[in-house]
Amino acid sequence: MSRTDPPAWEGTSSDPNDEQFGHVITPTEIEDAGDFRAVLVGEPYDGAVIGRRGAREGPAAIRRALAGVKTHHFDEGPVAGVADLGDLPVEAYNDADDPENHVADVQAVVADEAAAVYERGALPVFLGGDNSLTVGNVTPLLGGDDSVGVVSFDAHLDCRDPADGPTSGTPYRQLFDAGLDRLAVVGARHFETSTAYADFLRDSGGTILTADEVGRGPVETADFALDALAACDRVFVSLDVDVLDQTAAPGASAPTPGGVTTRELFSMLRRVAADPRVVGFEVVECAPPLDDEDGRTVGAAARAVAHFLAGVTSRD
Amino acid sequence: MSRTDPPAWEGTSSDPNDEQFGHVITPTEIEDAGDFRAVLVGEPYDGAVIGRRGAREGPAAIRRALAGVKTHHFDEGPVAGVADLGDLPVEAYNDADDPENHVADVQAVVADEAAAVYERGALPVFLGGDNSLTVGNVTPLLGGDDSVGVVSFDAHLDCRDPADGPTSGTPYRQLFDAGLDRLAVVGARHFETSTAYADFLRDSGGTILTADEVGRGPVETADFALDALAACDRVFVSLDVDVLDQTAAPGASAPTPGGVTTRELFSMLRRVAADPRVVGFEVVECAPPLDDEDGRTVGAAARAVAHFLAGVTSRD
């Protein structure tokens, strides 16, 4: 299996004044990844989902939506310098007779491929795919001299025990075992996780910032998340779209109420991405087949990428 | 007619670390109601609705959703000590030839049954059913030495004149006539009630806290609602799901925009329930047949119960 070539990016507007991501994203190859401010990496796999599947279609749908999004942020100006590496070779695992058995294989494949991106000094934006991919996306950062933290925007803690094999519910337990130093979960929902996992996370040095706290100040909460990772040299940012309220992101495996708004999420992503310690980003659990007819979850995921990139732009 | 037995509660997760309400809710009987922190009481009746019906299916659907909700609140820890008394014998009234004529009968039946619960010192959580049931749920609290107030989370005031018979729009006028001392309506919407009823409520010592005020601070608004009932010895809390914004609760008789978010509602319920004067709670007007395919209104109603119980837990 090999990487899939990126699609030809093009805009959807006929007005020459309009600059959309479709106009500025450049297909590229791994050798040149370091020449860009950020590189997209598709991961069309959802074999590890406990619940409703569909996230394998995320990369293609998010790219289509992003192509029509304009590049202008009112405070940061136009976003530029973004390339696309195409998809990692994980598609085939979805159709295996027994995909559950292949989760660990996929995580290993992804870790290898992600390592190649980080080695070029590139900042990857992974387009999942399910949340099991996080293990592959973050693993290459661990084990070196730098301490590593993750800011996870998620309604859940995803710290289940992988004793019976990894799933989309086990990534952070796996990563703590592999050397992750800190985890800050932003947007966690009451009554959607179990006491055992909340206890585990707190004992592991994790920080939980609930959706309630986001509601009292998204920028402040983002700052607190970064503060909680003050001792980390490098930070990875993960977005599970179910951190959004059910009304805004029905296209997730298990949407729930009491979540954050798209406006709050976009604001937090931009803020977090402005921290120069941030070296990678992912969007996971966006399942187009489960979305509303108007594609609102996919549309939000595409704009989440744009806002993250605006934050990266602000570092200059 | 007689009470219906509670269903066998069971969880939906196969992870032994997961504790869901389905694992901890105990079927019980009225004699033992006082042994629990709170008891569920179903009221599957919607014969008094002006508008779209469907709330009769609320108790079953809310129970199903609640069974899969986890018991952990990040601040209060796991909720426990909840039992289920099954449904009150009101189902048959729905199918009467002329249900409108039976509203008063239903209110009387419910009042008798609710009295039995209060007499055991239990804290009932009524799962409606339509808003006419409030009369039965609150009546047993009136007429004693204690002054009584209601905090009503509702887009409307429900103070219509019951001259032509009680409906889901008349409960608080009926209750004021029966001795209710104070009413604080939280989340009331401009342009969804009439001047005559706003005047009536203000003249009756009621307090109106609009959805706008909730938006400026849900916890503060909950505190103000309790302050407005400072002179009351006992407080009942009512949740009409149409207090939620139309995007969050389409499964109500008449959903409208400009409402509160699920996040705000959950926060307010927990806060109010922490007040030791609170002796009962109800969820009404949740109509599963009118809900979105994803069951978001029912899901929000079930979690509203969970957050109320978290508040009760915090009293310990």
Added chain:
Amino acid sequence: MSRTDPPAWEGTSSDPNDEQFGHVITPTEIEDAGDFRAVLVGEPYDGAVIGRRGAREGPAAIRRALAGVKTHHFDEGPVAGVADLGDLPVEAYNDADDPENHVADVQAVVADEAAAVYERGALPVFLGGDNSLTVGNVTPLLGGDDSVGVVSFDAHLDCRDPADGPTSGTPYRQLFDAGLDRLAVVGARHFETSTAYADFLRDSGGTILTADEVGRGPVETADFALDALAACDRVFVSLDVDVLDQTAAPGASAPTPGGVTTRELFSMLRRVAADPRVVGFEVVECAPPLDDEDGRTVGAAARAVAHFLAGVTSRD
């Protein structure tokens, strides 16, 4: 072509205590327009839309929804003194073989008709229709001694170049050319407009208040918008329903996430309308055929009119 007669307005409630807009709106004729606090003017045209059409059905649908909305605002009391002038003669342009060619004609027709309303000293509430109608609605205010500003609630800037003919994306560029002094856009969304237009607007003395800023304080943002027009003698207020978040207003041509809530919008409209310099209002881009089954976009548009009128009432 000639104006269409207004419909017979009637309420939907049978409770004599209920006062709805259907009970108090009076059909009238242009000669008597000045006798009312505000007059409705329908503009059933959507030939200039770039994207999904349907706004031509806005006037009829908003009127139907408004008929059932109650007149009571908790702070301002009942709204009264509203009349309906019926629809302007623009319906026929929708069905032309090549509607795009008729946009300028429609703008001219509308400007003539709108001038007649302003001349009577009446305050028009235009029910569109698409955003190209703004040119007709505002043009009569320009060219006199008074300086004129617009507060535009819109996700977009609508400052495209009309070189290839006017569209629903060009109105403010056209109006600046015609003498508009100031524009404050409230609720603008990052990544939904192009750098070229943001630059144009800022160079033209425009002010951009993003949806983020609304989220930090809707009333404060409304005040800032009015402050930005401090030098203007007369102010027109425009509402493109796509300023609302996609969850609240799916019935727009291009709904997007990250928008304002209905609660915020209603609050801002009331605030802005209280300014005595405000001389006109419009609701555009509300497309009933694109709306959710529950008609939430239309319902929000009707209540937006109600809240604007509450602000006008508060001037007394």
Added chain:
Amino acid sequence: MSRTDPPAWEGTSSDPNDEQFGHVITPTEIEDAGDFRAVLVGEPYDGAVIGRRGAREGPAAIRRALAGVKTHHFDEGPVAGVADLGDLPVEAYNDADDPENHVADVQAVVADEAAAVYERGALPVFLGGDNSLTVGNVTPLLGGDDSVGVVSFDAHLDCRDPADGPTSGTPYRQLFDAGLDRLAVVGARHFETSTAYADFLRDSGGTILTADEVGRGPVETADFALDALAACDRVFVSLDVDVLDQTAAPGASAPTPGGVTTRELFSMLRRVAADPRVVGFEVVECAPPLDDEDGRTVGAAARAVAHFLAGVTSRD
């Protein structure tokens, strides 16, 4: 004894563009009091103070400070239409051998004089003087058909039992006995009042809004105070300067920390004064001899009057 003539008001600025209260306040007599928007009434008495005296010098000092304050409020424009009736004949009671015995006499004298002001339809602004004067200032409003409430900005509840004679700590207990319907205390401080009085006030239908609540939103708190008096036809507003934080108002009998800021107070006064039910205002407990050298307490008291008047102006 008789009223004292008002001083000749004059401004302190030599710039003809400057309009100060000293330029616009008109000395007048009781017969003409109804011709103005508001009338100042001095009450130089502090014989009822428990603690440090000095408030008898309040009227003269506040007038001197106010003379130099400009009349412009950025939102309401210039304040106008204010007159001065001079001082009530209470000065002599201060120097009595045993002033404590004369408190009731002073209250009676003041009530007679205040009644004359209200009878002319004038809106009095009483410049105290100590808090015992409140009894005289409010008494004329009681006993008629109108229900009456007071919004009291005070760190304390002032509900002591007047069994041993009235003092500056007894006014609201006296007024409840005389028929006062409602009291909302804004800015009350924890640990500065006794449980017995908090219980008394809550049992009497009073509402307590702490300084903490002011800190979370002064305008919202002012609205809640007015809401708490929704059933009242007429409202009197009282300002005891010790509601301010000790840093801002050292010139009070017993300044304490944890209080409200001048900015918050000014904002609340303007908001409350905009309510058309408000028929009178007083500033009490401002003691110039206890003030800082820079006269900050007196300066704040004078500006409090200005902000109250801005609110009255906004009713037009």
Added chain:
Amino acid sequence: MSRTDPPAWEGTSSDPNDEQFGHVITPTEIEDAGDFRAVLVGEPYDGAVIGRRGAREGPAAIRRALAGVKTHHFDEGPVAGVADLGDLPVEAYNDADDPENHVADVQAVVADEAAAVYERGALPVFLGGDNSLTVGNVTPLLGGDDSVGVVSFDAHLDCRDPADGPTSGTPYRQLFDAGLDRLAVVGARHFETSTAYADFLRDSGGTILTADEVGRGPVETADFALDALAACDRVFVSLDVDVLDQTAAPGASAPTPGGVTTRELFSMLRRVAADPRVVGFEVVECAPPLDDEDGRTVGAAARAVAHFLAGVTSRD
């Protein structure tokens, strides 16, 4: 040297309805310390201060002020169950020829004495004295099975290197060396500490919450501080009065602007004290000789104790 007997506590009010701390605080001895909810422990020592001295007079002055403070908190009701153990035997060290040399001795004496309090299961409220005393106050908690954290309300980090002997600037560096697990500094001021110490603290797992963050939400900030200590079993709370803004607490060694208000501080202390993990509290650096004439710093310190006790009361 031996402990000093506590003073006879008495109130200052003659109204029998008034309950002040002077009425309810009981002198006691170490043997009975565990019978109370909290016990006061005076520490009249300021030999370690770098800068202006005077804190040795803190215990006596804070006790005098507290005696006149009423016991009522509007939300928690009256505070009770407080005793006074008198002063620790440290007074003599102030007058030594070379007090600097005795700091370590004082810390050792205090640690012994404090250990005796903790051993009785009592909750000590230490009244300092300077910040070097913190070492003695916290040391007995370290070295056991429980992990220990401190919430330090302070403008500074107090993490200087004690190489040249301990001072009031070294306590947390000393405590980290002795086994302290976590430190959260609340109210830290920009430009009042050095980069080297900020780096040290972050590397040691400390959390810094600036005064800016307090300003955006004191309760939220208190929650974040507790979250940052989520892994700790026991928590000590320290208040250096210079965390307050210079306007509110001039009676500190080095008061600075940009600080927190008394209202914010009181709110945070109550919130933090409600956490059942909190086992001790201290007030340090309150120097009566440096205070304003009106004693505002001492008054704030006394009320800080009251608010802390209200939080402890709320645990019941």
Added chain:
Amino acid sequence: MSRTDPPAWEGTSSDPNDEQFGHVITPTEIEDAGDFRAVLVGEPYDGAVIGRRGAREGPAAIRRALAGVKTHHFDEGPVAGVADLGDLPVEAYNDADDPENHVADVQAVVADEAAAVYERGALPVFLGGDNSLTVGNVTPLLGGDDSVGVVSFDAHLDCRDPADGPTSGTPYRQLFDAGLDRLAVVGARHFETSTAYADFLRDSGGTILTADEVGRGPVETADFALDALAACDRVFVSLDVDVLDQTAAPGASAPTPGGVTTRELFSMLRRVAADPRVVGFEVVECAPPLDDEDGRTVGAAARAVAHFLAGVTSRD
């Protein structure tokens, strides 16, 4: 007359870990001004003050205070790269027989000297002196191709007519006459300016953001001020210390209540200074002889400089 040499800067701490501004500020000469991130320029003149004088002593006192301020900002890290050019030759004008006649002369001298600084591409931080100096400080920026705006933190508008000669109350009217394009006044106080000047400023395209607005969100208000200058190429920032509340800055000519806190001011200065269009800064009206004994106004002014420099640092 000639420039005064800068003082020898030195720190006040003996801890080698402490880095204070006294350690890092470098005396320099005009030729080398462009080699630094910012250069201090003293302006010891107060001959134009209407009211209490003393600001001539500002430069020396602010420098002394700044020398002891540490260089660390928790978010931006240590500030560096600052030099001192000494004082401009204006001291002698203070002692003239009739200083009022020399204001225009001083403004001309200052303009010449300031021009020399701007020409080197340096960013000046002017330490006044009174507010008449603003004319000299800003004049060199006018008249070129760049449009110029000022953000003025001031309780007043300072737009008096200079017909009778310039004063500390006329600078912005003078600057508008000289070509200033925009002015945003932040922290303006109600009742401290006259209607005539508010009207003048609004007609001149100025924006007024009151202290109330600052209280609702200092960072947001700073953003709005910058938005109001969106059309400007270069921005100058002016701080009149009387924008601070009277409690925080008694050392101003005419301190008043209702102002902004030091915390808010510091936050806003850092935010504004981060805008790359900002080319200069001044602190005026800080009068040490009028300050409290504890030097709080001077201390706040010195830290205001530090926070401004932190914002400049953040541009890198």
